[in-house]
Amino acid sequence: xxxxxxxxxxxxxxxxxAFAKAREPKPSVLKNCFKAFLVGxxxxxxxxxxxxxxxxxxxxxxxxAGDPTVATLIIIxxxxxxxxxxxxxxxxxxxxxxxxxxxxANTVASASIEHRSEGFxxxxxxxxxxxxxxxxxxxxxxxxxxxxxxxxxxxxxxx
Amino acid sequence: xxxFFWAFIVGxxxxxxxxxxMDIFKLTPAHTTSTLVVVGAILGGLGWYEPIIKFAxxxxxxxxxxxxxxxxxxxxxxxxxxxxxxxxxxxxxxTSAGISAAIIFGFMGALIFKPKG
Numbered sequence: 001x002x003x004x005x006x007x008x009x010x011x012x013x014x015x016x017x018a019f020a021k022a023r024e025p026k027p028s029v030l031k032n033c034f035k036a037f038l039v040g041x042x043x044x045x046x047x048x049x050x051x052x053x054x055x056x057x058x059x060x061x062x063x064x065a066g067d068p069t070v071a072t073l074i075i076i077x078x079x080x081x082x083x084x085x086x087x088x089x090x091x092x093x094x095x096x097x098x099x100x101x102x103x104x105a106n107t108v109a110s111a112s113i114e115h116r117s118e119g120f121x122x123x124x125x126x127x128x129x130x131x132x133x134x135x136x137x138x139x140x141x142x143x144x145x146x147x148x149x150x151x152x153x154x155x156x157x158x159x
Numbered sequence: 160x161x162x163f164f165w166a167f168i169v170g171x172x173x174x175x176x177x178x179x180x181m182d183i184f185k186l187t188p189a190h191t192t193s194t195l196v197v198v199g200a201i202l203g204g205l206g207w208y209e210p211i212i213k214f215a216x217x218x219x220x221x222x223x224x225x226x227x228x229x230x231x232x233x234x235x236x237x238x239x240x241x242x243x244x245x246x247x248x249x250x251x252x253x254t255s256a257g258i259s260a261a262i263i264f265g266f267m268g269a270l271i272f273k274p275k276g
Binding site: 028029032033036037038039040041042043044045047048049050051052066067068069070071073074075078079081082083084094095096098099100101102103104105108109111112113114115116117120124128131132134135136138139140142143144146147148149150151154 | 162163166167168169170171172173174175177178179180181182183188189191192193195196197199200201203204215216217218220221222223224225226227230231234235238239243246250256257258260261262264265266267268269271272273274275
């Protein structure tokens, strides 16, 4: 189709087409970043709204309101994952849905649901952290190293 | 109101950084999230993550990088209280809500929903 169209163009026009195509900015990366920004930002804003509500109506403080907020986001994500909605959003938003804590919950929930057919112990139980495990493993190990370094520095009199 | 704006901007920017890591450096989502968690832990150790949370609220505490920060925060608090063993006992102190909720509700999800296809 496109080559047929190109044949009707004059050589100059063809040259221009090639020139323009080479200079076209890669739309996919920019577009993906925009989508990730929009969706990731909206999820965080929603988290902020939840946090405000917990502080205002349930007597949480600014420090403790994070726990119920995260738990609520996780419940919503599990439901959306179960109904198959989250995967659709994730396909569109990329990192925007992977990076917030909802992405962590999504990997746990989807792995659990997917492996249910293999049984509740060998399927659900052992595959639950198939994808989320790397986050916990690297998080805990790096936190251990960082804390050890910091405690050592403090013990030596600090900087 | 201002807090919502900064939560949106900062949360969005962290996601853009992750998107760039995935699109341009061709990392898998698992590599990206693991990297962000490690970065969060290092920033937490340097004491730079808490100011971002103070400033942007959920914009910094909802992305996965805050998981690394919370791990360090819990480990440090306990280590200061009960010595070096506190690193082991305190590391999940702050993040317990997130991990427990993910396990409990993920399991409930597996009980309720049937896999597709």
